[in-house]
Amino acid sequence: MPRTMSKTMRMRPTICVLLACGLTFGLLGSGASAQKSRAKASFTTGSNDVLIKYIDEQVRLGWTDNEIEPSEAADGTEWMRRVYLDVVGHIPPAEEIDKFLADEDPVKRTKLINRLLEDPAYVRNMTTMWTNLSIGRRNIRRVSRSGMRKFYREAFSRNQPWKDVVYDLMSAEGHFEKNGAVNYWLAQMQDRDEMVQATAKTTRLFLGIQVQCTQCHNHPFNDWKQNQFWQFNSFFRQMQKVEHRKYDPKTGRQEDDYSEIIQRDFTGPVYFEKRSGLMVVAYPKYLTDEVDPGEETDRREEFARLVTKGDRPLIAEAMVNRMWGHFFGYGFTKPVDDMGPHNPATHPDLMDRLSEEFVKSGYDVKQLVRWITNSEAYNLTSRFGEKNAIDNPAAGESQLFSHMYVKGMQAEQLYDSLIVATGAHKSGRTSWDESEKQRRDWMQQFVVAFDTDEADEATTFNGTIPQALMMMNGDLTKDAISAERGGFLYRTLTTPGSSDTKRIRTLFLSTLGRQPTRREALLTGGMMRKLKDDKDKLAAYQDLFWALLNSNEFIFNH
């Protein structure tokens, strides 16, 4: 108790008030569990950012109100694997784990977070995430994935304020490789659909709201009305794509050249049909802001300006909710892109405050990541039990963040993790750029397109038989467990002065990010020692490596 108070004293007055309220509620609500919750309040990653204390208190409030107790903090290996996967998109290399475990600095978790945010892999991971969100995983003809990636890569490597990223996307014009942002629009313009898909996608992805149902009628489940869909839509109607072709002297045929987005003349309202058959009009209007529908107006420029203005615009909330969801598996709403009064947030005060602070920080995405990953909740184990059994959003319960939720690895995370597990990135055999293309080809096997105007797609990746077959028999695994000279197993098995114990430890560390348990060490060690023939022994190591890569513990981010 005194320790908590002393920390509280250091905070700014506004936070103190909020915090005090939180504690009072806690004490009134359920004295016993509040006391226990506070007993563990000493957990820290080492960050002294006051907002993190606020996050922790708000999350704790949810535990107290629901009379649950949180799980323990995750140990170093569990947490390290998670933070690597979430921030840089792959598992930690074995030697980094040893370094981290040996580090006795009490602020080592914060240090690691800061280091990972400066790693080029953070930029790659965010680029992959936002490229997939923007244009999907399928290869779409006449849309440049490399252009889209380039846009995001530049944005995230400069840590460009999110507000500016959104502005650039919303107002994008020009050549699809010179200004990669236009690919966002090109991907939504696959059908001549009067920008219906562009409207639906933009509102979901950047504003966190779902208005697509209101395209045809007022929606019974949320507050959005049919005319609002078309008001949003009318901002996008000056946009036109041009698909250039060029003569190829080698083939003697016209071939695809570049695509571009240009402005076309479009003034006045858009027309849509009410369910009654009545035709009505909608003018460009963003929430309460109307813009001049005349020919002088660049409507997307106006849209870009309107969505990025103010102290807490929807783009801030949408980003906070999505990023929280990225790190925990669940945002404050399910799904993360359907916010509004019809779908209340689980932690409304926390979401509001984080959004506010995100804006105040200058839309600093790295800072947002720091806040989330330094929070107590993010540092808890994914194990849970009786005392917080109801915190199980997978079963339909509200998310209370009293333990980490097990997440399936994204296909890209798995691919990159296999590269790290086999040390291929160090041996010079694989460069990240090369692997980027190979990874994309490989991934197509898991992408299923729905034939709809929303160009939506699903993946058969997570927890399916095709995934299991790929992990058991696919080329990636075959390569990983091959005993080829220079390969990972070869190096592990031929390291001078090694022993079976050490080799087994290396395999566990490289894949699961932890040492073998006593039982695992006994079972595998015993088996290895019995084998005298080199060929048999090699086979046994290959089988062990196969088993580790195929395990639930490997494929889940937990």
Add this chain to the structure above:
Amino acid sequence: MNLQVPQGMSRRHFMQHLATAAATVPAMEFISHLQANAAEVKKKQKACILMWAGGGPPTIDIWDLKPGSKNGGEFKPIDTAAPGVQITEHMPKTAQVFDELSVVRSMSTREADHGRGRYYMHTGYVPNPTVTHPTFGSVVSHQLGTERKELEIPAFVTIGGGSGSPGFLGMRNAPFSVGSNGQIRNADMGGTSEGRLKQRLSMLSVIEDRFIGTKRGDSPQSHKDIYQNAINLMTSEQMKAFKVDEEKPELLEKYIGTGSQTGMMNRNAGTFGRGLLMARRLVETGVPFVEVNVSVGGWDLHNGVFNALANTNLPPMDAAISALVADLKDRGMLDDVVLVWMGEFGRTPRINQNVGRDHWAASWSNMIGGGGLKNGQAIGKTDADGVGIVGKSYLPGDIWATVSHALGIPLDTVFTSKRGRPMKIANGGTPIKELIG
């Protein structure tokens, strides 16, 4: 419990050797003899084939035409083998077997968004953030799959597209998704011996079980269940059910259709036909639920609806459906296999400025047939312009209740969601009276 290599493994290897040892005539005859016997035994097994027209099919131009209305469009209705029932002129072969099929013309389903409609039609429930309902194939897998001990391949297969999630019924009942070419990637163990596989699986079980024991929710156990399914599959001789090319070419041609009628411009030509033929092979093997994507060029026809239907979508669909009905009948399976055709919603009766139709859920049609139902009927009615239902309307739960009835799954079956909420099968829908007699 350890992951098991099933007994069937050596059997399958034997069969493979037999098949590759030279595709000699006697060996092939021997195999088809075995198949014939297997087919005899499994003939009485009930199954459902769902034909999923993803994107929202314009049923007003296919199953419920409105000649003389401003919404009527360009097509004429034709008579069918079912007295008094007319369908589009672009489905002539299907019209000839319509005494084995029926149309439900009074679907009224309120969800006109792709994602929501897809969920609603597949599960019978509207989307709800607190629970993931099982897609109906998972329900059938759960009810019929477990009792079919001889079935080594998944009890729910989707061909050429996605379906939905098994929801609270767990990954054990998840759809197994394959392409219509029947190729299953990575199913070949590349010469790994049974001994090596056993060694690998026993090590795997040690690691998996430890992780399951650390109590992190259901996912770690689901992973193990899926692996067992995958091992059963890849070591099973029933894998041949996916190999459409083992069928006689003449039969495959019927499913795909021949000549100009199939639409030479259609790059998808043959996909749906192959898929339906594979579905027949799968239900013959004992798979109780197969979903086939009606991938004939896309159904989200906001533009140029008539051109697309007449020249691209309908010819291959007509060939495939009529061939399936005839094939199932020839094999004496039609009374045991119920057929359903649907999408996420229908399309606006009004024709838009791009000669297309938009999303419409208020009044549209599903097709259903086979399964020992009283077929050859048009059930329900829309008004003269197709914009409203006259009389009784139906929900997806009613379609699935009819299917449950046909499959012999009791309608008082109740599931319990993970939160302990009871849920009636097919959302408490009622079998359509006219169809079950």
